[in-house]
Amino acid sequence: MNKNMITILAIESSCDETSAAICSDGKILSNIIVNQTIHEKYGGVVPELASRAHLQNIVPVVDEALSTINYDLSTVDAFAFTQSPGLIGSLLVGAQFAKSMALAMDKPLIAVHHLQAHVLANLIPDKKPGFPFLCLTVSGGHTQIILCEDYLKMKIIGETLDDAAGEAFDKSAKILGLPYPGGPLIDKYAQGGDGNKFKFPEPQIDGLNFSFSGLKTAFLYFIQNEKLKNKNFAEENLEDICASIQQRIVSILLNKLKKAAAKTGIKNVCIAGGVSANKGLRRSFENLGKEMNWNTFIPPFEYCTDNAAMIAITAYYKYLAADFSELSVSPSARAEW
Numbered sequence: 039m040n041k042n043m044i045t046i047l048a049i050e051s052s053c054d055e056t057s058a059a060i061c062s063d064g065k066i067l068s069n070i071i072v073n074q075t076i077h078e079k080y081g082g083v084v085p086e087l088a089s090r091a092h093l094q095n096i097v098p099v100v101d102e103a104l105s106t107i108n109y110d111l112s113t114v115d116a117f118a119f120t121q122s123p124g125l126i127g128s129l130l131v132g133a134q135f136a137k138s139m140a141l142a143m144d145k146p147l148i149a150v151h152h153l154q155a156h157v158l159a160n161l162i163p164d165k166k167p168g169f170p171f172l173c174l175t176v177s178g179g180h181t182q183i184i185l186c187e188d189y190l191k192m193k194i195i196g197e198t199l200d201d202a203a204g205e206a207f208d209k210s211a212k213i214l215g216l217p218y219p220g221g222p223l224i225d226k227y228a229q230g231g232d233g234n235k236f237k238f239p240e241p242q243i244d245g246l247n248f249s250f251s252g253l254k255t256a257f258l259y260f261i262q263n264e265k266l267k268n269k270n271f272a273e274e275n276l277e278d279i280c281a282s283i284q285q286r287i288v289s290i291l292l293n294k295l296k297k298a299a300a301k302t303g304i305k306n307v308c309i310a311g312g313v314s315a316n317k318g319l320r321r322s323f324e325n326l327g328k329e330m331n332w333n334t335f336i337p338p339f340e341y342c343t344d345n346a347a348m349i350a351i352t353a354y355y356k357y358l359a360a361d362f363s364e365l366s367v368s369p370s371a372r373a374e375w
């Protein structure tokens with residue numbers, strides 16, 4: 039290892055994934071993610087169980103992030119963590135751990151905003167977008183169109199007024215009786231289905247903002263009505279239903295992204311966040327990019343859903359900008375950029 043390299047150890051613990059990553063000079067060397075399966079039977083993340091599971095996972099996860107690349111703590115130049123937004127009990131575990139290591143090793147601490155990190159996950163692969171670029175960030179809690187002018191200079195130019203795209207996936211899955219998180223299951227069943235079979239409404243929202251709550255209600259009533267006629271409707275038509283709801287969510291997202299690109303004149307366009315793992319969204323986004331002559335960027339799967347690699351890459355740029363935090367910094371469930 040080159041001693042002049044800047045090595046960051048980052049922790050992500052904002053929701054139900056415990057993750058640790060090591061990055062040297064902007065290159066990800068390890069990224070360990072442990073998913074918490076305990077929430078499946080509750081149909082959603084139980085905050086108290088999530089923070090307890092983080093407490094159990096954090097030491098082995100950090101240990102593995104270091105040991106898989108034969109690094110030890112003394113090689114680390116700064117410790118980073120997700121400061122916000124997220125579940126407060128979960129954030130606290132990562133924050134306290136990173137602070138303790140920074141204090142013990144006498145190294146700087148870097149606080150990272152989870153949503154900025156999702157955007158900058160696009161800077162992990164060798165093929166990176168130039169500035170300025172647009173990023174559609176679609177996760178379980180957020181749906182945003184970001185105008186990214188520089189590494190740490192971003193503004194939100196469109197966002198959801200109610201549910202996030204990930205919630206639209208998860209709630210539709212729940213209506214179909216699928217376990218949490220249902221987004222990946224809708225993706226799976228959609229692959230064998232016909233997306234034009236059932237029609238769901240596209241909300242008419244001005245500007246670059248989104249709304250998904252009307253779609254959720256329309257979907258609920260549609261399934262309830264069809265079940266009155268045939269109680270096995272959902273099971274018998276699962277693939278076509280999943281393909282159709284997925285197609286509508288994707289078209290809502292991409293129509294707004296198209297509008298944002300036209301309005302800003304920006305041709306470097308990215309997607310990010312858990313929902314960007316969706317195969318239908320990835321395929322339609324690539325096709326739209328070809329049609330519109332965009333340069334398109336999508337993070338590899340492991341950097342779409344929550345992961346510490348994206349925290350590490352963001353912390354690396356913060357390190358270069360000497361943007362460090364005091365040990366007194368607190369995590370926050372909600373926070374501005």
Ligand code: KG4
Binds near residue numbers: 223312343
């Ligand atoms: O970014 P993320 O891991 O966590 C948050 O910051 O919220 O996103 C989680 C969301 C969940 O709603 C999950 O269902 C959705 O991303 N998701 C997917 C897929 N993989 C994850 N939605 C649709 N298709 C997928 N393949």
Ligand code: ZN
Binds near residue numbers: 311343344
């Ligand atoms: Zn996330």
